Amino acid sequence: MELYQRKQILEVIETLSSKYLQGKVRAIRLAIVSLLAGGHILLEDIPGLGKTSLALALSGILDLDFGRVQCTSDLLPSDITGLSVFDRQKSEFKFVKGPIFNNLVLVDEVNRAMPKTQSAMLEAMEERRVTVEGVTYGLPEPFLVIATQNPAEQVGTFPLPESQLDRFLITTGIGYPPPELEKQIIQRGSVRDELETIKPLLGRDKIIETSRFIRDNVKLGDLVADYIHTLIERSRNHPQVFSGISTRGGLSLAAAARAEAYLEGRDYVVPEDVQQIAVPVVAHRLILRPEFQTVRKEEVFQSLLAEIPVPMA
Missing domain, CATH: 1.10.8.80 (Magnesium chelatase subunit I, C-Terminal domain)
Incomplete structure (x- = not known):
């Protein structure tokens, strides 16, 4: 028995692991599991191992809107959720959505942000909505946060509290590629430019339907x-x-x-x-x-x- 859209989902994993993100099949599969299960994923590893490339590749091949937050110590909660600005022509405040209002959001180096800013993601990740100045805004479906975290030993990091760690369905690392594969990557160069032209194999509506199929069947x-x-x-x-x-x-x-x-x-x-x-x-x-x-x-x-x-x- 072939389950709904399973062949297409496996094709996504195979395409990414064989063409764009070689040596990262485990991380790709876990990201797909997280997306289908309605959760979020935290990637813990040193910089430069392809965490950002994984997020870009997933958004491209699944035709998902992509947003990115680069965490720094001066990042504010409104930089993630958005804020209200005054529209002089209409003489009213207008809400400008932040990067959290995308299907796939890469929160890069999340433990470099201050704890107050880290906590701004809690409601969004758990409740799939954002409340600003008493008004609640729903987030799009599907919704996946891929956060990356640097080792705690590195300078300028703020450990994630247990309450926020619990919001991540999956925590994993990327790891170094095998030596021969790493030599090929060095010789071939970065695939970041190729990710800009990646063709979608599955749309967001199919992802939503597949998640519901798994939950119900x-x-x-x-x-x-x-x-x-x-x-x-x-x-x-x-x-x-x-x-x-x-x-x-x-x-x-x-x-x-x-x-x-x-x-x-x-x-x-x-x-x-x-x-x-x-x-x-x-x-x-x-x-x-x-x-x-x-x-x-x-x-x-x-x-x-x-x-x-x-x-x-």
């Missing part, structure tokens, strides 16, 4: 629901964890597992879908105890994942 049975609940419950009692995965984290894992099952060609979720997507979806939601701050959250959750038996149908 990809089933998550009792066994898998119990498995997800066991994962989040056990995370709260892990000896290295101060605060485990919230109910929202469980909902996010279920939504991402549905999208993963769809990409695998099934209209039902199996435990392997949960395992495949679990670490990038929930590891960043863990808050470790002070004595374990040097331990990677991914490793903690991987150990938890290995301890819990996989349910058998």
Whole structure:
């Protein structure tokens, strides 16, 4: 059985990974999962590994309106959401929309912005709307925020609070390409100019319809629901964890597992879908105890994942 638009979605992933963003198939797939599941993605890595190129390529191949916010320490919330300006001809205030009013928004180096500005994205990412001076404006569909974050060791960074990290469905890195591929990239040069001419393979209406199809038709049975609940419950009692995965984290894992099952060609979720997507979806939601701050959250959750038996149908 061929699921709705699945062939076209896989073609998008294949085209991007083979032609424009070689060596980044994992990041591309996770970005697609995030888009189909109605979430947002945070890319954590050093500058210069193709995070911006990934956002540009996705917006081009999916025919999505693209907006970009370059975060700096003097960035204001209104630089993201927009502001009201006085129209002298009409003698009234007019709302000028900010870059958040696009289908795909790249928030570059988000942890260089001040905490007040970071928090301006919360309502937009969670509620898909923006309130300015008491007036609420809806955001377009589909809506995906791709935020990039520099390592905390770099100068001028402000760590994202847990409440904002929880707004990201997926957190992942890009990583260095394999040596031979990196040599080819260096020899060939940047693909940024090529991304300007990329031809759309799928439109925004199809993305919306596909997301609804996944939500309404990809089933998550009792066994898998119990498995997800066991994962989040056990995370709260892990000896290295101060605060485990919230109910929202469980909902996010279920939504991402549905999208993963769809990409695998099934209209039902199996435990392997949960395992495949679990670490990038929930590891960043863990808050470790002070004595374990040097331990990677991914490793903690991987150990938890290995301890819990996989349910058998």
